[in-house]
Amino acid sequence: MTFALIIISALILGCAAVAMALRNLIHSALLLIGSWAGVAAFYLWAGAEFVAFAQILIYIGAISMVVLFAVLLTRQGDAPEPVEFPSLSRFVTGLIAGGGVAGVLIGAILGMPFDVRTAQSAPALSVKELGAQLMGPHAVSLLVIGLLLTVALLGAVLLASDRRPDQPEDTP
Amino acid sequence: MSPLQICLLLSSLLFCIGLVGVLSRGSAILVLLGVELMLNAANINFIAFWRYGPNPDAGTGIVFVLFSIAAAAAEAAVGFALVIAVYRHQRNIRLQEANRLKG
Numbered sequence A: 001m002t003f004a005l006i007i008i009s010a011l012i013l014g015c016a017a018v019a020m021a022l023r024n025l026i027h028s029a030l031l032l033i034g035s036w037a038g039v040a041a042f043y044l045w046a047g048a049e050f051v052a053f054a055q056i057l058i059y060i061g062a063i064s065m066v067v068l069f070a071v072l073l074t075r076q077g078d079a080p081e082p083v084e085f086p087s088l089s090r091f092v093t094g095l096i097a098g099g100g101v102a103g104v105l106i107g108a109i110l111g112m113p114f115d116v117r118t119a120q121s122a123p124a125l126s127v128k129e130l131g132a133q134l135m136g137p138h139a140v141s142l143l144v145i146g147l148l149l150t151v152a153l154l155g156a157v158l159l160a161s162d163r164r165p166d167q168p169e170d171t172p
Numbered sequence B: 001m002s003p004l005q006i007c008l009l010l011s012s013l014l015f016c017i018g019l020v021g022v023l024s025r026g027s028a029i030l031v032l033l034g035v036e037l038m039l040n041a042a043n044i045n046f047i048a049f050w051r052y053g054p055n056p057d058a059g060t061g062i063v064f065v066l067f068s069i070a071a072a073a074a075e076a077a078v079g080f081a082l083v084i085a086v087y088r089h090q091r092n093i094r095l096q097e098a099n100r101l102k103g
Helices: A002-021 A025-046 A049-073 A088-111 A127-135 A139-160 B003-024 B028-052 B060-090
Strands: none
Touching (some): A002 A025, A025 B003, A025 B028, A049 B028, A127 A139, A127 B060
8 A cells, every 4th residue: 555655656756856857848748747647646546536537637638738739839940949957056046945845844744743544445435425515515616616717718818829909800 | 654644745745846847947838837746746735634634524625626626727728828928929938038028
């Protein structure tokens, strides 16, 4: 049980770290898809099947396509241009900041006596119960998040579209 | 070490990898991918505390993660649309050169 968790963690962290260090944007995006798949595997391990499949659908299916299209639409020329680090001092500063946050968080986690439920079996929560919760006590949140997605996607189309407001409607 | 602590360590390290990526990379796409990694780390925390929390049958953690994933999807769509808009203005996506508000 714990062994599987360690393997999944190594997959997630390895893919993410290599993706953040590479210079080729396409390779970074593909490695991050592997990392997101690892997160979906973690959700499956934890017993949250519905969230795992939502993660696969949304991250691996949708967001990865958006990322790849953004990479392809912003290329210059045919050869992929390597993305250099801006400067060494900025890289070192980022590493120090991230390492500091990691140190604080790991110290806090290891020093905290967690009083947790020790039952080994995953809690059984069926999709039917989840749907009842979404439609019952969380119905307003569901509507709000739907509205947010609609507005955000319309705004994304407006931002990315090439048409200026002063251009006539049927200019090719 | 309990499984909850391993989950929390995993999410902390993933958050910090995303943080280093956001702070040290110069490409707008990689910065947005770092933000996505940090959101994923937060979701891992939610699921871990739902799984090992005192009241796992409530399902609130799962519902919150679903909403969080939806918000992350909206953020990614708007973010990459902004990347494309920036590329149209300055013909590259280096954040160091994106310093004009109106261009």
